[in-house]
Amino acid sequence: MSVSKNGMVFNEPLLFELKSRGKAGMDLPETEIPLLDGTGLLAAQHLRGAVAIPSLSEPEVVRHFTRLSQWNYSVDGGFYPLGSCTMKYNPKLNEAAAAIEGFASAHPYAPYGCNQGLKRLLYELEQDLAEISGMDAVSLHPAAGSHGELLGMMLVVAYHKDRGDHKRTRVLIPDSAHGTNPSSASIVNLEAVTLPSGPNGLIDLATLDQMMDDTVAGIMITNPNTCGLFESQIKEVCDLVHARGGLVYFDGANMNALVGVARPGDMGADVLHFNTHKTFSTPHGGGGPGAGPIGVKSILAPYLPKPILVERRGQVQMDYNRPKSIGKVRSFYGNLGVLIRAWTYIKTLGASGLREMTQSAVTNANYLKARLKDHFDVPFVEQRSMHEVLLTDKKQQEAHVSTMDLAKGLIERGFHPPTVYFPLVVSGAMLIEPTETENKETLDQFADTLIELAGLDHETLAAYPKMTPVGRVDEVGAARKPILTYQG
Numbered sequence: 468m469s470v471s472k473n474g475m476v477f478n479e480p481l482l483f484e485l486k487s488r489g490k491a492g493m494d495l496p497e498t499e500i501p502l503l504d505g506t507g508l509l510a511a512q513h514l515r516g517a518v519a520i521p522s523l524s525e526p527e528v529v530r531h532f533t534r535l536s537q538w539n540y541s542v543d544g545g546f547y548p549l550g551s552c553t554m555k556y557n558p559k560l561n562e563a564a565a566a567i568e569g570f571a572s573a574h575p576y577a578p579y580g581c582n583q584g585l586k587r588l589l590y591e592l593e594q595d596l597a598e599i600s601g602m603d604a605v606s607l608h609p610a611a612g613s614h615g616e617l618l619g620m621m622l623v624v625a626y627h628k629d630r631g632d633h634k635r636t637r638v639l640i641p642d643s644a645h646g647t648n649p650s651s652a653s654i655v656n657l658e659a660v661t662l663p664s665g666p667n668g669l670i671d672l673a674t675l676d677q678m679m680d681d682t683v684a685g686i687m688i689t690n691p692n693t694c695g696l697f698e699s700q701i702k703e704v705c706d707l708v709h710a711r712g713g714l715v716y717f718d719g720a721n722m723n724a725l726v727g728v729a730r731p732g733d734m735g736a737d738v739l740h741f742n743t744h745k746t747f748s749t750p751h752g753g754g755g756p757g758a759g760p761i762g763v764k765s766i767l768a769p770y771l772p773k774p775i776l777v778e779r780r781g782q783v784q785m786d787y788n789r790p791k792s793i794g795k796v797r798s799f800y801g802n803l804g805v806l807i808r809a810w811t812y813i814k815t816l817g818a819s820g821l822r823e824m825t826q827s828a829v830t831n832a833n834y835l836k837a838r839l840k841d842h843f844d845v846p847f848v849e850q851r852s853m854h855e856v857l858l859t860d861k862k863q864q865e866a867h868v869s870t871m872d873l874a875k876g877l878i879e880r881g882f883h884p885p886t887v888y889f890p891l892v893v894s895g896a897m898l899i900e901p902t903e904t905e906n907k908e909t910l911d912q913f914a915d916t917l918i919e920l921a922g923l924d925h926e927t928l929a930a931y932p933k934m935t936p937v938g939r940v941d942e943v944g945a946a947r948k949p950i951l952t953y954q955g
């Protein structure tokens with residue numbers, strides 16, 4: 468048994484391991500259905516063998532799951548600086564809106580003309596996202612950022628095909644991109660070609676000029692990129708790609724650095740996805756749920772998935788009459804709960820609030836950079852950081868202390884670590900994204916802790932974390948020889 472600093476006991480058995488002596492959480496009433504053979508039992512051949520599920524009382528089950536939930540680290544519980552993930556606080560008003568009866572129980576097959584409130588909300592959200600990004604049309608269908616990327620690349624393929632341009636089978640993707648970019652391109656049979664960044668961590672125009680030929684369908688750009696740097700030549704990059712017949716895909720996962728200040732559509736993007744579950748709250752640690760709406764310029768609008776929302780005679784309706792549409796990528800209207808939260812967040816903050824959100828996110832990241840830059844290696848230090856700051860373990864490596872050691876040390880001190888070993892363009896990366904949620908006191912506590920940990924020796928750090936249910940795990944073993952059943 469291990470006991471944490473706050474006295475939490477970590478010896479929770481699995482439900483299967485709890486002694487279950489015929490207890491039950493509920494009593495089922497006697498069946499009112501007439502029995503087939505009159506004996507009160509089904510014929511033997513219809514009986515299933517004993518089901519190996521634990522039989523436990525309701526309080527035992529509730530306590531088990533409540534205890535487990537308290538082990539979780541959450542954005543409601545503490546600072547969550549996971550770079551590239553924008554783990555911001557999710558205002559409780561969003562939850563109240565998503566739980567409104569008319570939204571929560573809306574039926575997707577409700578008759579034509581029904582669900583007007585919900586459809587109006589979605590229609591408004593589309594318009595707000597178009598305005599925020601500078602795009603002409605928005606589809607709310609995709610259920611995640613990567614799903615938005617996939618849809619965006621399907622549109623790029625449809626566009627070139629429609630023009631009879633069949634040579635374009637490759638996509639340029641900077642080496643700093645998120646792994647989902649090349650995989651989205653590959654799924655639609657485009658070859659993902661790595662575009663090496665220049666020494667300043669940004670896209671190098673000369674390299675792009677060499678690689679951008681008539682076999683290239685487009686480029687996928689994350690801006691700010693995953694090093695937290697703004698692609699200062701974005702306009703020139705987009706112009707060059709357009710001049711050679713390609714399209715620009717803009718990975719909008721980092722929109723928390725741009726909303727209310729700059730618009731990808733004005734920079735030259737033809738298609739972008741939002742990670743609503745980052746930029747507009749509902750942070751998605753643990754894998755979901757999400758929503759990855761895409762915005763497009765009018766040249767791509769005919770290919771959007773159907774139905775699209777249209778306003779006719781004061782009603783919001785679904786338009787299925789879309790002859791060039793690529794079809795469907797998801798059932799019904801999209802991941803509603805997340806979209807309702809995004810609408811609520813946008814309407815609550817308004818235009819000036821959204822701008823302030825972005826400015827605070829960028830200020831917070833730059834504050835941490837200023838606090839940490841004398842203690843850690845900061846790649847591309849001469850560039851201004853946007854909403855996240857990239858450090859490496861280069862200085863600490865001299866004392867054999869690694870990024871992993873520092874991450875485990877942070878856990879020991881009660882913090883969630885930043886994203887580690889991503890992006891891959893630098894060795895031993897620590898990508899810290901504080902978001903606008905945090906105040907100066909929290910940022911200082913985090914910076915002080917990281918600086919303190921950086922001064923510890925390897926032996927001390929190697930023993931961390933001690934105060935968690937599981938200490939250091941054999942990560943290679945966990946990946947190569949996973950044990951996937953509780954019985955081992």
Ligand SMILES: Cc1ncc(COP(=O)(O)O)c(C=O)c1O
Pocket residue numbers: 551552611612613614645647689693718720721742757759
């Ligand atoms: C830069 C970037 N692009 C795309 C994605 C994919 O988004 P999702 O996790 O919603 O599929 C992420 C996710 O972290 C990201 O950071």
